[in-house]
Amino acid sequence: MRISAVGQQEVMKATRPEMGEMELQGVHEYVYKKYGAEFEGYPSIVGAGGNACILHYTENDKPQVKNDLLLMDCGAEYHGYTADVTRTIPPSGKFSPAQRQIYELVLAAQEAGFAACKPGNEFQAPNKAAQQVVAEGLLRLGIIKKPEEARKYFPHGTSHYLGLDVHDSGTYGPLRAGSVITVEPGIYIPEGSPCDKKWWNIGVRIEDDVLITTMGYENLSREAPRTVAEVESLMAKPSALDDFTLPALK
Numbered sequence: 001m002r003i004s005a006v007g008q009q010e011v012m013k014a015t016r017p018e019m020g021e022m023e024l025q026g027v028h029e030y031v032y033k034k035y036g037a038e039f040e041g042y043p044s045i046v047g048a049g050g051n052a053c054i055l056h057y058t059e060n061d062k063p064q065v066k067n068d069l070l071l072m073d074c075g076a077e078y079h080g081y082t083a084d085v086t087r088t089i090p091p092s093g094k095f096s097p098a099q100r101q102i103y104e105l106v107l108a109a110q111e112a113g114f115a116a117c118k119p120g121n122e123f124q125a126p127n128k129a130a131q132q133v134v135a136e137g138l139l140r141l142g143i144i145k146k147p148e149e150a151r152k153y154f155p156h157g158t159s160h161y162l163g164l165d166v167h168d169s170g171t172y173g174p175l176r177a178g179s180v181i182t183v184e185p186g187i188y189i190p191e192g193s194p195c196d197k198k199w200w201n202i203g204v205r206i207e208d209d210v211l212i213t214t215m216g217y218e219n220l221s222r223e224a225p226r227t228v229a230e231v232e233s234l235m236a237k238p239s240a241l242d243d244f245t246l247p248a249l250k
């Protein structure tokens with residue numbers, strides 16, 4: 001988890017609007033290799049704007065991410081075990097007001113999900129808590145009119161087991177100390193959605209890997225910045241790739 005979190009950190013520093021999705025995927029995967037991680041746990045998802053709204057997008061071929069929100073769901077596999085970490089960042093280094101409102105809502109949903117990570121709670125408890133926060137927030141922002149419409153923009157659950165496989169097997173019974181699960185709420189508003197155009201092409205997911213403990217949980221991917229202030233502050237820092245250029249190939 002720490003390898004994947006450092007990958008997210010390095011990409012936050014390196015990202016520029018003129019960089020491509022595949023190039024940024026390469027930065028994550030370079031960090032994994034530098035730490036000796038043998039594989040990616042699953043095909044990396046690096047998508048900007050409309051591509052961030054496609055759940056299993058893996059083409060990663062937009063040549064410039066521009067200023068659209070960039071969703072990066074990437075996980076290193078190290079000695080057989082995989083991480084599964086998603087961060088969503090503004091390539092310009094600053095969230096626009098609309099991007100920020102959706103991001104803060106997903107963050108609040110994830111916090112609600114974390115709070116439900118306690119041994120004995122039903123497996124669906126983090127998901128239910130996050131779904132409720134998203135539905136209330138989308139209503140408040142005027143993006144939906146009825147709570148049940150929230151599923152349109154948050155069409156997946158928050159949690160699965162994680163281990164030897166990215167979607168590992170498990171009982172899906174009450175949470176138990178020692179299990180590792182994800183907490184990954186998201187909101188995806190593709191172009192053409194029945195809401196104000198200012199929300200179109202915003203896709204946000206924030207995903208962390210959580211160890212259930214006897215007391216509650218430990219966030220194993222916490223070294224990847226999550227809050228708006230943390231993300232913007234890290235993105236303003238220099239990157240080792242700032243002066244990395246290659247010859248043009250004709």
Ligand code: GLY
Pocket residue numbers: 042073084160166184207
């Ligand atoms: N990366 C796959 C998932 O988040 O479940």
Ligand code: MN
Pocket residue numbers: 084160182184207
């Ligand atoms: Mn996941």
Ligand code: MN
Pocket residue numbers: 073074084085086207
């Ligand atoms: Mn993921």
